[in-house]
Amino acid sequence: MKKCSKYNLPEKYETIEFNKQNVCNICLSNDFKNENINWDERKKTI
Numbered sequence: 001m002k003k004c005s006k007y008n009l010p011e012k013y014e015t016i017e018f019n020k021q022n023v024c025n026i027c028l029s030n031d032f033k034n035e036n037i038n039w040d041e042r043k044k045t046i
């Protein structure tokens with residue numbers, strides 16, 4: 001089983017895909033969500 005290099009956890013999703021850095025699409029989408037949250041926080045502070 002492949003392991004995601006992002007969080008070093010075994011990924012068990014069937015739809016998982018790894019990019020060239022061995023980061024799975026699920027972690028990438030999590031990062032994307034986190035970035036969106038950070039942007040929202042920034043908007044509040046401005």
Ligand SMILES: [Zn+2]
Pocket residue numbers: 004005006007011023024025026027028
């Ligand atoms: Zn991952």
